[in-house]
Amino acid sequence: MDEPARRLHPAGVVLEAAGSIGGLVVPIVAVVLLGASGGGLARSLVYGLVALAGAVVLGIARWATTTFHVSPDGIALRAGILSPDERLVPRARIQGVDVVQGPLHRLLGLVELRVQAAGGGKSAEIVLRALDPRQARELGALLGHPVHEAEPDARWRMGAGDLLVAALTAPQAGILLPLLAGAGALAQETVRDGGGRKVLDLAPGGLGPLALLIAGLALAALLLSIGAALVAFGGFEARREGGLLRIRRGLLQRSSVTVPLARVHAVRIVESPLRQPLGLAAVRIETVAQGEEPAAARTLLPLVRRADLTHVLGSLVPGLEPPAAPLAGPPxxxxxxxxxxxxxxxxxxxxxxxxxxxxxxxxxxxxxxxxxxxxxxxxADAGWLLDGTHVTIRSRRVGRATLVARARRLQAESLTRTPLQARAGLATLEIAVGAGRRARLRHVEADVAAGLFARLRDLAIGVR
Amino acid sequence: MTGALGDTACRSAPELAPRAEPSGLLSGRARTQWTLDALSWALPLLIAALVASRAWDGPGWARALIVAAAIAIATGGAIAGPQLRWRRWRYDVRDEEVDLRHGMVTVVRTVVPMARIQHVEVRRTFLSQTLSTATLVLHTAAGAVEIPALDEHVAAALRDRIAELARTPDADDDR
Missing domain, CATH: 1.20.5 (Single alpha-helices involved in coiled-coils or other helix-helix interfaces)
Incomplete structure (x- = not known):
């Protein structure tokens, strides 16, 4: 099928211009301020307008030089003003199609379509910045990755309470603890001085304002953490429609990620130190397409009770739920x-x-x-299990992480023996899945590790 | 699939059909290459030690010790190290996988299934070109593994073979 090259939606000019202004914001502000200090308001306004006009011209040029071409074979993009780049993703290599809608997109009623290919991070991705939602649906269907939603077979939503707990137990909330400890130490100091020779140090100019400052910082950190959780996970929903996994999230920039279930090579259950004692965990998916994306983009469940894990994962990613049988550990x-x-x-x-x-x-x-x-x-946390065609490896660095992977999809595996391990008859096994996630099983019996290594290798190369 | 693992949970060492350890050797000139590579830090180290022992007016035995230590580190790193490293390096490229074993002290065995390899690269440096050696880099979605300092024609032949084998798609083409 030969169809003409298409262009983005004309309103894409606005998005491109806004993008250019984003990059030029510092020079523009500097010029405007200089103008204001030198020759009054009128001149600075002129400078501002010139910059704006430049951005619009750039936006038009970008829009005019961006074309794409979709066929049943795949999708090709040609973009760039002076030296156009051409990029082609064959249909069979498409890992997923994501729909993203930033605040400006929403204002204009447009969406951004991202076509993910395997590996390579940014360069393996085709981004169509401005599309009519209807056109996006049509393209998704044409590429074999429908982006319109169907009746889900399973669905998981994040409630407001979950969001708050997620914010309070987020890694960045960890900086609260030292701050609070510092405030506590200061308060103690004040009391001791008060009980000792120095009569009152709580007076203005003493330690009171400092404690107040620290409390203020802690509050700010808390609000920031809540804000970050809202922006990343507001309106979070994960759903499965047949063999498709769809994840929607984001408050300001809404994104909807669609991944075929078969391309989810593993899930990783992360129990951070703040969450584990509360029986909570987060779950990420591992595919080959997401090398350089932020952690939020790989999140399947931002916060889930450990007791619900088997049930929720069993319905969303059947086969990749944590095994019911206990794991074997190192000797x-x-x-x-x-x-x-x-x-x-x-x-x-x-x-x-x-x-x-x-x-x-x-x-x-x-x-x-x-x-x-x-x-x-x-x-105590280290453990493994080979359950049919799925391998589970649990280990701890800061938090406890459990990787449940399809053994057929392993990218590589290695078996390591230091001289000390060799003397003790132990070995370390490492597997790599998806876009480079690694799981290590340290200091297990050497023959157990060798057996698992050989079995995983057979599964990975398709020996039955 | 049948056997010890079956479809049920199995946590004991699975029975395995013994498979050969990798046996291919790197180029013999790998040792020369690594020695020359190591000179880039070993020579400055020796010179620095000599200068330091001259400039410092400490006891004679201490100055001699500095020079002796530098000589030991330099010869170890530039001569003994490459020899041992070369002797421990083994690789095999089979139809279904690439199998590597290496490590002077810690022994690492790595297997990469052929179907996961996305592209192959032959890397040369100025030094390796003069020695007609090349490094083969195998890229997967999860990162790259290297077979260093192969004979140039071996590297080229392996590149072609792996490129051919890796092109064979997976059963359902999900890499």
Whole structure:
């Protein structure tokens, strides 16, 4: 089928111009300010208008030089003013089609269509910045990735309460803890001084304002965290329509990601230190298309109760739910290998702190013990299971992460033995899935690791 | 699929058909190449140690120790290291997978299924060109693995073979 090259929606000029202004905003402001200080308001207005006109001209040029061509074979894009780039994604290589709508898009009633190909991050993606929603649907269908929604077979929505809890337990909320600890320490200092010789340090100009400042910072961090969660996950919904997985999210910029289920190679269940004690987790999907995208774009469930995981994942990504059977772990003699390194690191950190301020000497013992506790946790958390054609590897770095992967889809695997491991008959297995996510199973029995390595390799190359 | 794993959960070491360890060697000139590569830091190190021992007016044995340590590190890194590294490197390119084993101290065995390889690259440097060696880089969606310092014609032949094998699509073309 030969059809003529198409252009983006004419209102795309506005989007392109806005994009150019975004890049030029600093010089424009500088010029306008200079003008205002030098020759009055009129001249600065002229400068501003010239910049605006430049952006519009640039926008028109961009729009006029962008064409695309869709056929049953795939999609081709030609874009660029002076040196046009041409990019082609064959239909069979399309990993997913995403619809994104920023605030300006919504104002103009347009959408942005992103066609994802495997690997390569940005360069493997075709972005059509301004399309009529109807045209976007038509293109999606033509490329075999329908973007219009059908009746879902399974659906998961994020409630307002979930959003708040997600914000409060987000990694960035972690900076609250040291701030609060600092405020607490200051408050204690004040009280001790008050009870000692210094009578009142809470007076204006004392520590009161500082504590207030810290409390203010903590509040600001909290609000920022809530804001970030709202922007990223407002209106979050994950749904499965037959063999298609569709994820919608975002408050200001709404995006709708569509991924065929077969291209989800693994899911990763992440229990961060703030969430694990509350029985909460987040779930990400691993595909080959998302190398350089932010974490939010890979999120399948921003926040889910661990008790609901099996049920929710079983309905959204059948086959990739965490296994019901218990995982096998490393042997008891591996325990000290897990604990030694963090304990030494803790001791070294404490030692360094003591060198800086000798009063910090208790930190040596505390941090060493902390290291041991962490190592024991990491040992207890490490585990694996090969269940038919799915492999599960659980490990801990900061949080606890459980990777459930289709063994047929492994990108690579490696088996590592340090001389110390060789002497103890242990080994470390690492697998890579999707766009480079790795999972490591450390210090397991060497023959178990070798057996798993060989089995995964057979599954990955299709030996039955 | 049948056998020890079946469709049920299995956590013991699965039975496996023994498969050969990789056996291919890198180019013999890899050692020369790595030695010359290492000179770029080993020579400055030696010179720095000599200058330092001259300039410093410490005890004679300490100055001698500095020079001796520098010589030991330089010869270890530039001569013994490349020898050992070359002796430990093994690779195999089979129809269905690329199999690597390497590591001077820590031994790493890596397998990349052929169907996952997206493209192949032959990388040369000025030095490797004069020695007629080349590095083969295999790119997958999850990153790249390298087979360093192959004979140039071997690298070219492997590139063509892998490119041919990797083109064969997967059952349902989901990479």
């Amino acid at each position: 008891p003699r591996a325990r000290r290998r897990y604990t030694l390194a963090p304990a030494l690191a803790g001791a070294a950190l404490g030692g360094a702190a003591t060198l800086v301020a000798s009063a910090a000497w208790p930190a040596i013992a505390l941090l060493t013990l902390g290291g041991v506790a962490y190592g024991l946790r990491a040992y």
